[in-house]
Amino acid sequence: MNTGKPAPFAATKAALLPDVARLAGVSTATVDRVLNRRPGVRPATVERVLKAAAELKYLPENDLYAALAPQPMRLAFLLPAGTNRFIRMMGDTVGYLHEHWAPYNVRCHVDYIESFNPEELARSVLRAGERADGVAFMALEHPAVREAVNSLAERKVPTVTLISDISNTLRTAYVGLDNRAAGRTAAYLIGRFIGPRANHTTAKVAMIAGSLSYRAHEEREAGFLQLFQEQFPGIEVVGLREGHDDARKNYEQMKVLLEQHPDLAGIYNIGGASDGVGRALEEAGLEHKVVFVGHGLSPDTRALLIRGSMDAVITQSPQTAMTSCVRIFTNVRDGLEPLGGVEVARSQVIFRENLP
Numbered sequence: 001m002n003t004g005k006p007a008p009f010a011a012t013k014a015a016l017l018p019d020v021a022r023l024a025g026v027s028t029a030t031v032d033r034v035l036n037r038r039p040g041v042r043p044a045t046v047e048r049v050l051k052a053a054a055e056l057k058y059l060p061e062n063d064l065y066a067a068l069a070p071q072p073m074r075l076a077f078l079l080p081a082g083t084n085r086f087i088r089m090m091g092d093t094v095g096y097l098h099e100h101w102a103p104y105n106v107r108c109h110v111d112y113i114e115s116f117n118p119e120e121l122a123r124s125v126l127r128a129g130e131r132a133d134g135v136a137f138m139a140l141e142h143p144a145v146r147e148a149v150n151s152l153a154e155r156k157v158p159t160v161t162l163i164s165d166i167s168n169t170l171r172t173a174y175v176g177l178d179n180r181a182a183g184r185t186a187a188y189l190i191g192r193f194i195g196p197r198a199n200h201t202t203a204k205v206a207m208i209a210g211s212l213s214y215r216a217h218e219e220r221e222a223g224f225l226q227l228f229q230e231q232f233p234g235i236e237v238v239g240l241r242e243g244h245d246d247a248r249k250n251y252e253q254m255k256v257l258l259e260q261h262p263d264l265a266g267i268y269n270i271g272g273a274s275d276g277v278g279r280a281l282e283e284a285g286l287e288h289k290v291v292f293v294g295h296g297l298s299p300d301t302r303a304l305l306i307r308g309s310m311d312a313v314i315t316q317s318p319q320t321a322m323t324s325c326v327r328i329f330t331n332v333r334d335g336l337e338p339l340g341g342v343e344v345a346r347s348q349v350i351f352r353e354n355l356p
Contacts, residue, residue, distance in 0.1 A: 015056035024052035035059075037071070072107040073333055075326065076128035077162075078137035080115035083247040084210075084272030086296030090162075090318040097319060104330045116211050116244050118142035125149065129157040134329035136175070139166035140213045158332045160325050164216035173338050175324045177347050179216045182314050183223025183270070185349065186293045189312050190266040191232040193291040203265040204238045205291075206257050210245035210271030220270045238264070243273065247300075250276030258284050269294035274313075278304040297350050305352045313350045321345060 021028045026045060033041055034049040041049075053059045079091050091110040098108070113124045115138055122144035128135045129152040139145055139161040146169045149159050153170035165174040194203050207224065209217040221240060228235050238261055243250035250269065254277045258264060267290055269277050274294040281287045287309035294301060297315040304310035324342045331338050350356070 015058045017058075019056055020049065020052045020058050023056060024049045070105060072105045073134065073329060074132045075106050075108045075134045075136070075329055076132035077108060077110045077322070077325070078113050078115075078121075078124055078128055078135065079110060079162075080138060080245065081112035082245055082273070083275075084245040084296075085275075085298035085300050086272055086315075086318070087245075089298055090322060093318050093322045097322065101323070101326055104326055106326055106330065108326070115140070116213070118144050118213065121145055122148040125159070126151065129155065129159075132157070134158050134160070134332070136160040136162050136325045136329075138162050138164050139171075139215065140164075140211070141166060141215050141218075142213065158329060158338075160328050162321065162325060164214040166215060172332060173328045173342075175321050175328070175342075175345060176216065177314075177316055177345050179219035180223035180226075182295070182347055183220035183225075183268075184227040185223075185314055185347065186220070186268045186270075186312075187224045187227035188231070189293050189349070190268060190291050191228065191235060193311055194232075194235065194265050203235045204261050204263060205235055205266035205268065206238050206261065206264060207240045207268045207270055208243050208250055208253050208257075208277060209240060211242055212240075214271075217270045224268060224270075235265075243271065243276065245272040247273040247276035247279075250274070251280050252276075254280035255284075258286065264290055266291040266293075272296055273300075274304060274310065275300035278307075278309045282307075282309055297348075297356075302355060305350065305355060308352065311351070315348050315350055316345050 017028055017031055021031045024031065026049060030041060030045065031049050034046050077094060079087050091112065094108045094110050114120045118140045121140055125135055125137055125148040135152065135157065145166060149166065149169040149171050152159055158172040161171050161174045163176045165176065190205055207221060209221065212218045225237060228237060239257065241253040241257065243253045250273050258280065267277060272295065277292065281290055281292060292310045293312045294310060295314050297313050301310060301313045305313060320343055327342050328338050331340055
């Protein structure tokens with residue numbers, strides 16, 4: 001029967017378990033616990049048992065090396081389920097960077113969860129903390145989520161917020177963009193693309209967010225509105241809708257915006273699933289008339305840029321973001337400053353002409 005526990009090491013006939021116990025000065029039960037990698041034995045005692053086993057040639061050499069190696073740090077990444085392809089790319093990164101992360105001695109696992117429900121997100125964070133040594137996730141601003149983060153901190157399980165941060169918690173670090181600056185960048189691009197007509201007539205622009213419960217989306221909206229007030233007073237922001245980073249919902253929200261504002265000049269997709277927005281613009285024949293800026297370079301936004309349906313994409317490297325999370329967790333494990341040696345997230349603006 002498979003109990004889920006590591007298999008014991010195979011002993012040779014050179015020595016018996018009581019021999020190892022006598023040489024190490026411990027009980028046979030302690031030797032058994034050490035050789036089966038069960039917790040509850042002090043590091044100094046573990047070292048003494050392994051040294052005795054090596055001296056008596058009780059363990060094959062390969063098994064001895066395995067026993068001496070520290071257990072990998074278990075890391076859980078909780079990402080939103082759905083049609084956001086950039087998020088899916090971040091999850092895929094964990095698989096193909098596994099060998100790259102070998103020097104960190106970590107074992108990473110990705111779970112795709114229902115992230116727009118704060119109570120469910122909080123439960124997912126707590127469940128992950130029961131089986132992992134560190135949890136990275138996209139946070140929602142909600143008391144239940146804050147309580148989950150603080151509960152894990154009390155149990156010495158570090159958390160890292162990814163893409164979207166959370167306030168007033170004991171989370172270890174945040175990995176992501178300066179989202180207020182990202183919103184200002186989007187407004188500046190749209191204002192410049194709309195051009196001189198914004199100074200002569202009132203041009204209308206709108207926004208679609210995943211959810212304003214994401215602090216990232218709230219900050220992007222704030223930066224977006226702020227820059228228009230400062231630099232483009234002739235542009236009117238006519239509305240904000242939530243599409244939960246779902247392509248179908250974004251498509252429907254964009255259709256409604258176009259029906260309500262047939263003279264719409266620009267659209268900013270604050271979250272993901274830009275393919276739904278692009279589809280609505282293309283069906284209406286407005287793909288080259290309405291300025292469209294969004295986030296996350298992925299196969300769908302790349303295709304929109306190539307077709308000219310989308311004008312610019314503000315993005316960051318998914319590989320760098322996930323590696324930064326791993327580095328933070330291992331810094332905590334090793335007693336170092338959490339952000340020591342961690343690369344600051346940098347945004348890139350991608351147009352059709354500079355596609356990587």
